[in-house]
Amino acid sequence: MSVRCEYRAYRAAFRQPLITAHGAWAEREGVLLRLHDDDGRSALGEIAPLPAWGSETLAAALAFCASLPPSIDESFLQTIPAGLPCCRFAFETAWDALHRPASPLPVRQIPLAALLPAGPTAVAALDRAVARGHTTMKWKVGVGDDAAERALLAELLDRLPSGSRLRVDANGAWDLATARLWLEACEGRAVEYIEQPFPVGHEEPILQLDNEFSTRLALDESVSHPDDLRRWLDFGWGGIYVVKPALAGSPRRLLRLFESYEAEAVFSSAFETAIGAKAALTVAARAEPSGRAVGFGTIGCFADERLNLPDPGPTLSTKWLARLASGPLWELSSPVPRAA
Ligand SMILES: [Mg+2]
Known part of the structure; x- marks a missing residue:
């Protein structure tokens, strides 16, 4: 049709x-x-x-x-x-x-990671996320002074309740020496993984660090494009693959890919409006459950509430997701496309 x-x-x-x-x-x-x-x-x-x-x-x-x-x-x-x-x-x-x-959709509950801002305001944000019931927090680093960020890491980990975990996302900001300092600081602590320590194209040290430290490593920017994802899967890298469905091309192909490789995906947002966020979460809901939280702490990120998905709280029910209507997004967008 x-x-x-x-x-x-x-x-x-x-x-x-x-x-x-x-x-x-x-x-x-x-x-x-x-x-x-x-x-x-x-x-x-x-x-x-x-x-x-x-x-x-x-x-x-x-x-x-x-x-x-x-x-x-x-x-x-x-x-x-x-x-x-x-x-x-x-x-x-x-x-x-x-x-x-x-x-x-398969009926299940999917935990959501709370997104903590870079810098010292992460401390209060962590306390709020814990009070709301989140058990996985994701913190953006590689933004300010490195030693100050590592001091904050210690403070965040000390405040983290037992059973909760912190994800650390460097967005490719580190060199090898910096990554070692962080991995030493994370050793034996409740750090779920360190995400994208090195810039795209300079990831090679992760292979060595994977053997040296027990904290898991994840790639995000390096595997965002479907061709790059396929290359890392073919290579057999055994770390965690952060997958932003909205950037990953065909969802059907993406789900088949993770079914055929024994690789662990963490699904994550690309800061979509409610339309893209629902579609991306639907992909996550159709994937093999990993037990890890999805990275959709971006829900509610837009100033205009009408663009946001309703707040699902710390855990998202796939039944709730399936029932969501699309809202007035189409009416709010511009009928005259910007010049390309
Ligand atoms: Mg990331």
């Missing part, structure tokens, strides 16, 4: 700028898709690029949307270029939402 397709651009400010080793980020831009069939049904998809994580740019996504034929069928999904993984994700998830709306 063929469907008609429309698209709109959006720009949305965060409640607070996100500070990471990549810099400060104050607003997200993306594209919403709407597919319509002849029976009057429609479904939305979201293109949420993060070029710093290896995805296409917003301009490339808009140029692709501007070249769309008047109507598409399912075979169109296979023709979306590999260099446009966010477009592929958006079209495939919108297609499935339109054609398989009743496809049931």
